[in-house]
Amino acid sequence: MSPGSADPTRVPAVVVGAGPAGMAAAVALAETGVPVTVLDSYPHPGGQYHRPRAVGPGAGRAGVVAAPTGAGTGTGDDPTVAAFRHHLAVGTVHLRSSTTVWSASAEEGGCTLRLTTGTDPAAGTAAHAAADPDRDAALLHAEVVIIATGATDRVLPFPGWDLPGVCTAGGAQALLKGQGIRVGTRAVVAGSGPFLLPVAAALAEAGTTVAAVAEAQHAAVIARAAPRIAGHLDVVTEGLGYARVLARHRVPVRHATAVTAAAGDGRVEEVTLQRLDEQWRPVPGTEQRVAVDAACVSFGFVPQVGLPALLGCALTSDPVWGDPVVAVDSHQHTCVDRVFAAGESTGVGGAAVAVEEGALAGLAAAHALGAIDVGALRDRGAPHRRSRARKQAFAATLGRMYRRGDGWVHWLADDTLICRCEEVDHASVRHAVTALGAVDQRSVKLTTRCGMGRCQARMCGDAVAALVAHHSGAPADDRAALSTPTVLAPVRLRELAALSPEYEEP
Amino acid sequence: MPARDQRGAAPDPTDLRVTPPAEGSGPVRGDDGPHGGRGTPFTFRHDGRTVTAYPGETIGAALLAAGVRALRPSGFDARPRGLFCGIGACFDCLVTVDGDGPVRACLAAAAPDTEVEVHDVPRQR
16 A cells, blocks of 8 residues: 555555566556555466465565576566566555465556455465454555466376376476475476476475476477577576486477376376377377376466456457467557556466566556656567567467467367366266257356366366367357456455455454 | 485485575574474374474475375265365365365365365265
C-alpha cells in the first residue's frame, strides 16, 4: 500500500506475478514514481526462473538458488532481480507474497482483484493474518493491472504418467533449486525443448545418475534451424555449458526418443524409451526398458491465461504452439483499458523476452496513469522495443525447432489417463469425439469431465485439444475461445464470507 | 555432488538432500553432519511415522527425502499419486495438516510437531 493512502484497498498499480516479467514491470513503474503493489503466489519472489532457495543460508533472497551446479542456474547478479530488490528495500514496490488472485473483474476506472493469502487457504490465513495488516485486504482495486502470470510445464500423457516419481522437469528443477532436494537417485529427463538440458545438468551435478536425456525432436530438424540461432552467442554458450556438464557425467542425450511408458508397483521403477519417427510416432521394436526412480518430463511450457480471460482480455492462438495467449499491442496493452500483460502469458519466449515485455508494460502503465508523457514513453521504451523484437524472433525460431509431431498420440493406450484430476482415460475421450459428437475441448469436458477438476485443465488441456483434432480428423479448434474460468484458485468459504460487510470472524 | 559429510565420509547415494553451498549469510546452526547449512532439523508425523525436516522445507520435499513418494490415493480408482508439477498447479500432492486442508504438499511449509495425514477422499463415478 502507498503510505498515507486513505483506503488501503485502493492502489494505483498492481502487478500480478513476481517472475522476470513482473519484476521488470514493477521496476519500470516504480522508476516513474508510481507506487506498485506486486502480488505473487509463492513465499518468495523470483518466479520459476529466479526461484529462490527456501532452505539454508540466504534463504528467501530472490536469485539465490540452491542448485549446487556450475550450470548457469546462478542468477544472483541478474540486473532485474537487483533493481527489484532495491525498490523493495526503499519501499517503492510493495510485495504481497503467498497471495493469489482467485477472482477478478474489470470495471470503469480499474480492476477489482479478490485475493486468497497463503500458499494454501488453510496454511495462509493462520500464518499471515496477524503479521501484516495489509494482508487482511482480501480485495484490491487497482487503476492499472499488469498481468505477468507465467507458464507451467507442458506434459503429454503416456501410460503410467500418474505414477509417483514421474514429475515435470520444472517440478524437479523447483525441488532442486528451492529445496536442495534431488527428485531421485536415478532418473531420465525426457520430453522436448532446450529446458531439458539445464534440468538434466543440474540433477547430474547434484549426484543423480541421469540414465538418459530423451529429446523427442529429430536432430536433423533442430540442425536445420541452427544457423538462425548461431548469432545468439549467449544462448549458444549456455547450451554448450550444459552439454559439457552432461558429457562430464557421461549422460547420453538421445534425439528422436521419448518415454512412451512408465511402470512400477506404487511408484515408477522403470520407463520405456522408444524411438520416434519424423511425425513423433513410436517405432515398434525399438523399446528399451530403463530402471529409474524418477522420470522428469517436459514438452515446453503452457501460458497461464486464466486471469486475463477472467478480466475480459481477448486471447489469441500462439502461432507456434496453438496455445491460448493474451493478445497485446506493441505497448503490451490488452484489449481491456488499463490492463497490460507481459511474459509467458503473452506467448512463451523465456525470461530474456519477458523482462523486455515487462519493462514496456510498466512504462505503458505509467503513461496510462499520467506519470510519464508520451515522449518519455517513446524514448525510454525504445531500447526495450528493439531488444524485444530481436528476442521474440529468436524465441519463435526456437519454438519451431521443437515443434512437436502429431504422432505422439500413438503411444497412448486405451486406459491411459488423460485427465489426472477426474481420471478420464484415452478411450473415454476418443468415444466422446467419435461417438458423442464432441468437437472441441469444451464439449469433451462437458461429456467426460475431462479438464473439470482441481487443476482446471492446466495439465491436460493441450493434450485434449490435440486428441480432438486427431480423432475427429478436423484441424485443431480455436482454443483461444474456450478458456474462460470462473474461479482461478481454490478458495475457502470463510474467505468468500469475509468479502461481505456483515461477516464477523467466528 | 550429493550430500557430503563435513568430516569427509563418503556421501550416502540414497540421500536426496543436497547440501546447500556455503553462500550468503555464513554458517548457520546445524552446519555439521551430512545436511550442513540447512539449520536445525525438526520432526512432524506422517501416516503414523516420524519424519525429519529442515527449516524452509515443504512437506512434499521432506516426505520425498524420507522416501515417501506416494502421497495419496486418487479419488476414483485409488491410484497412488505423488509430487507431479511441484509448483502448485496440478493438485496431485494434497495432504491434510492437523486435520485442516487439503493443502498442496509442494507449497505448504513443513512445521514442527504437526500431524500430516493422507488426503484419502474416495469418489464414485
